Amino acid sequence: MSAPHLLAAGGDEFEAPGLHIFDWGPLFSGGPSWLDWLTKPVLIVILAALALIVFAWRAFGNAQLVPRGVQNVGEVAYLFVRDQVARPMIGKDGDKWMGFLFTTFFFILFLNLSGVVPVLQLPATSHIAFPIVFAAFVYVTMLFLSIKHQGFIGYFKNMMFPPGLPKPLYVILAPIELLSNIILRPFTHSVRLFANMFAGHLLLAFFSTVAWWFLVEKLTPAGAGVGVVGFLMTIIMTGFEIFVQSLQAFIFTLLAASYIGGALHPEH
Amino acid sequence: MSNLLAAAVLAEDGESNPVLPETAELVVGSIAFVILLLIVAKLFVPKIQATLAERTKAIEGGLAQAEEAQKEAQQTLDQYQAKLKEAQRDATRQAEEAREQGNQIIAQMKEQAQAEARRIIEAAHAQIEADKQQALASLRAEIGALSVELAGRVVGESLEDSARQSRVVDRFLEELEGRAGRQEQITS
Numbered sequence: 468m469s470a471p472h473l474l475a476a477g478g479d480e481f482e483a484p485g486l487h488i489f490d491w492g493p494l495f496s497g498g499p500s501w502l503d504w505l506t507k508p509v510l511i512v513i514l515a516a517l518a519l520i521v522f523a524w525r526a527f528g529n530a531q532l533v534p535r536g537v538q539n540v541g542e543v544a545y546l547f548v549r550d551q552v553a554r555p556m557i558g559k560d561g562d563k564w565m566g567f568l569f570t571t572f573f574f575i576l577f578l579n580l581s582g583v584v585p586v587l588q589l590p591a592t593s594h595i596a597f598p599i600v601f602a603a604f605v606y607v608t609m610l611f612l613s614i615k616h617q618g619f620i621g622y623f624k625n626m627m628f629p630p631g632l633p634k635p636l637y638v639i640l641a642p643i644e645l646l647s648n649i650i651l652r653p654f655t656h657s658v659r660l661f662a663n664m665f666a667g668h669l670l671l672a673f674f675s676t677v678a679w680w681f682l683v684e685k686l687t688p689a690g691a692g693v694g695v696v697g698f699l700m701t702i703i704m705t706g707f708e709i710f711v712q713s714l715q716a717f718i719f720t721l722l723a724a725s726y727i728g729g730a731l732h733p734e735h
Numbered sequence: 736m737s738n739l740l741a742a743a744v745l746a747e748d749g750e751s752n753p754v755l756p757e758t759a760e761l762v763v764g765s766i767a768f769v770i771l772l773l774i775v776a777k778l779f780v781p782k783i784q785a786t787l788a789e790r791t792k793a794i795e796g797g798l799a800q801a802e803e804a805q806k807e808a809q810q811t812l813d814q815y816q817a818k819l820k821e822a823q824r825d826a827t828r829q830a831e832e833a834r835e836q837g838n839q840i841i842a843q844m845k846e847q848a849q850a851e852a853r854r855i856i857e858a859a860h861a862q863i864e865a866d867k868q869q870a871l872a873s874l875r876a877e878i879g880a881l882s883v884e885l886a887g888r889v890v891g892e893s894l895e896d897s898a899r900q901s902r903v904v905d906r907f908l909e910e911l912e913g914r915a916g917r918q919e920q921i922t923s
Contacts, residue, residue, distance in 0.1 A: 486753055489751075489753055490751055503759075504759035504762075504763070506759070506760075508760060509759060509760060509763045512760075512763055512764055512767050513763070513767065515767075516767040516770065516771055519771060519775060520771065520774050520775060523774070523775040523779040523780070524779060526779075526783070527779040527780065527782045527783040527786075528779060528782065530782050530783050530785070530786035531786070532786065532789060532790050532793060538783075541783065542783065542787070545780070545783050545787075562784065565780055565784065566772070566775070566776030566777060566780040566781065567772065567776055569775065569776065569780050570768075570771050570772055570775045570776045570780075573775075574767075574768065574771055593753075594753075594756075594757070594760055595753065595754055595755070595756050596756035596757050596760030596761045596764055597760060597764045599756050599761065599764075600761060600764035600765050600768055601764075601768065604768060658754075661754075665753060
């Protein structure tokens with residue numbers, strides 16, 4: 468039903484899906500203009516946020532000493548973020564940042580996983596606006612904490628002139644550190660997530676289009692083999708994407724925790 | 736809702752650049768994230784943190800209690816063992832005492848029996864001696880009287896001839912025998 472739309476040209480030649488698969492107009496195409504902002508990725512963000520709120524409410528809202536049902540799942544999730552991210556990266560006071568890290572991890576995870584949820588099938592984080600928002604929150608938090616805990620001068624001194632190096636090296640090191648910490652950091656942080664989701668979605672779309680084109684649209688004896696490969700690859704890549712989506716959510720949160728930890732304890 | 740399932744076929748102004756953020760998405764993303772931080776991070780996560788801390792405390796309390804109970808049990812066991820050892824010592828001591836007492840009693844009895852035997856034997860000896868003395872005394876008296884009598888006869892008859900002499904002696908001896916036989920009859 469929707470596949471023909473994926474093939475923008477719609478001609479007789481197979482055409483791989485391109486950047487247009489990320490273009491989503493307003494959900495209600497004929498709707499009022501004040502609803503134009505409500506596109507599919509925006510809807511996914513709202514759904515993921517609601518899902519996370521419901522999950523947190525069901526798991527933690529009425530937390531019992533002896534856990535039951537959803538609380539067990541929630542505790543596993545909480546302990547995972549705490550023991551794998553917060554404590555190793557920030558240290559003893561990592562628990563204070565668990566609210567932020569837990570929310571970040573699971574919000575991004577839900578947004579990423581929407582790429583393999585039937586009907587949604589679009590990782591919202593493949594739209595760079597969302598990774599930028601998260602990275603910006605982390606960046607501002609990092610700057611604020613760094614200046615609060617190290618002082619404005621101290622922050623730049625710790626960053627650009629770490630002790631224990633031969634003097635001439637600082638000529639090279641200082642600008643590199645400044646560039647990587649202040650200017651490039653939010654970009655690499657957000658682009659890493661965006662690019663992974665973007666590429667993953669493109670890959671999935673490509674293999675599923677191959678399968679659809681060669682097995683349904685233009686079924687020929689010669690092309691059927693290609694279609695079967697495309698079909699199998701779609702399944703395999705879906706599994707692989709689930710892995711990448713989880714991993715990228717984890718890495719994003721891990722980096723956020725490491726930036727916060729570095730701001731709090733510059734000596735490490 | 737057709738736009739939920741199909742990407743828009745090219746916006747009028749051409750393909751949008753994927754590395755340029757859309758304003759609407761920036762706004763919605765920020766609002767959603769702030770709301771999540773307020774609800775999930777500020778409201779729900781502290782709840783589970785409190786519960787986990789409480790659980791840790793409860794488990795620690797339980798462990799401490801168990802440890803205390805174990806210590807108490809150990810103490811009681813030690814007490815019992817000490818008591819048992821003491822009782823065993825007591826029993827050994829009493830048995831030793833009893834044996835000693837028994838030995839003492841046996842020795843005493845033995846001594847008593849020996850003394851008794853000695854006493855009986857001594858009494859018998861004394862009796863025999865007394866009898867002997869009595870017999871000797873009576874014999875001595877008799878022999879004296881007889882000797883006097885015999886001497887009287889001898890002197891009275893005067894020694895005329897040897898026949899007479901021998902008659903006198905024979906008669907005397909016969910008399911003696913007869914007397915002895917009477918005396919035997921009397922004593923027996």
